Amino acid sequence: MPDPIKKSFLLGWFFAILIAAIIKYVYMNKWDKIFESKPKYKPLNDIFFQKLLxxxxxxxxxxxxxxxxxxxxxxxxxxxxxxxxxxxVGVDFSEVALSALQNDIDDSDFNNIKLINQDLNDITLDLEADIFICVFTYTFINDKEKFLKKIKSSMKEDSVFVLITPVTHENVKYLEIDKPQIAVEYSSTVKLLKSVFSVVEDYHHDYIGAREDYVTFLVKK
Ligand SMILES: C[S@@+](CC[C@H](N)C(=O)[O-])C[C@H]1O[C@@H](n2cnc3c(N)ncnc32)[C@H](O)[C@@H]1O
Known part of the structure; x- marks a missing residue:
């Protein structure tokens, strides 16, 4: 192939790959982008969780x-x-997160952890468990009522749903600097939970000054 043709051929390929990468990035799941930067969220506090159990x-x-x-x-x-x-069973819809976590599981000695790729906005799988837990994720679910009803229908009479989420209060004006990023409004959340579940306990409630509170709801079917 003559040199100028070869050059424009390679250039064409370069731009095609670049455009494909840009399109992939633009349409990438927001959480995949976040997990590309390898954030390390900490686990629940052991003592706190043991007490709850x-x-x-x-x-x-x-x-x-x-x-x-x-x-x-x-x-x-x-x-x-x-x-x-x-x-x-860990459920998430970020392929990047699930694949990083699966690598860690493969490198570990645990054979009692399974991961499922599933959008919590539209859970199609039949889930069954003694404990359903949702930590710092509730705010990202669009149709919360649909989500809660799905959890309820998946629960047995003696299952529990543990919902841990930051909350704000409708009558509080939060300063821009304190603006909670991933909180849900407290009273409407309690109202919705109570409309779906038979028992809703505000099990643990951290009030931290001007910022959002951190709440653990313990819920029964
Ligand atoms: C702030 S992170 C919390 C992760 C973990 N629970 C923790 O405490 O470390 C929120 C998680 O929710 C997941 N997520 C957000 N919206 C989701 C959806 N619609 N379906 C499934 N997972 C979702 C994200 O991929 C992310 O892993």
Whole structure:
């Protein structure tokens, strides 16, 4: 091939690949972009979670065996649950997060962790667990009522749903500097939870000054 033709051929390929990469990036799942930068979220506090489990075992279900982490990301929580002896299913829709987490699972000795790629806005799978847990993810779900109803229909009478989320309050004016990024409004959240589930307990509530609160709801079918 003469040199100028070869050059324009290569240039054509270069631009085609560049445009494909740009299109892929633009349409990439927002969370895939976030997980490309390898954030390391911390797991739940062990003592906090153990206390919660003790309460659930004593009051609701003494035989907790499996747990589903809804919106697991690359979180260390799945290992925390596996270490406690649970059969764990992590659900997320970020392929980047799931593949990073799967690599960590493959490198570990755990054989009780399974990952599922599923959009929580449209859960089509039949999920079954003693504990459904959703940590710092609820705010990203568009149709919350549909999501909650799906969780409810997946729960057994002695299953629990643990929802951990930052919350704001409608009558509080948050300063720009304190503006919570991923919180949901508290009273409307409680109202919605109560309209779907029979028991909704505000199990733990951290008030931290002018910023959002961190709430753990313990919910029964
Ligand atoms: C702030 S991260 C929290 C991750 C993890 N729960 C933790 O505490 O480390 C939010 C997670 O929700 C996931 N997520 C957001 N919207 C989702 C959806 N519609 N379906 C499935 N996962 C979703 C994201 O991919 C991300 O992993």
């Amino acid at each position: 003790e309460k659930v075992k004593k009051e609701i279900n003494p035989n907790l065996k499996n747990i589903i982490d809804l919106g697991c990301g690359t979180s260390r929580s799945v290992f925390q649950f596996a270490r406690m002896g649970f059969d764990v």
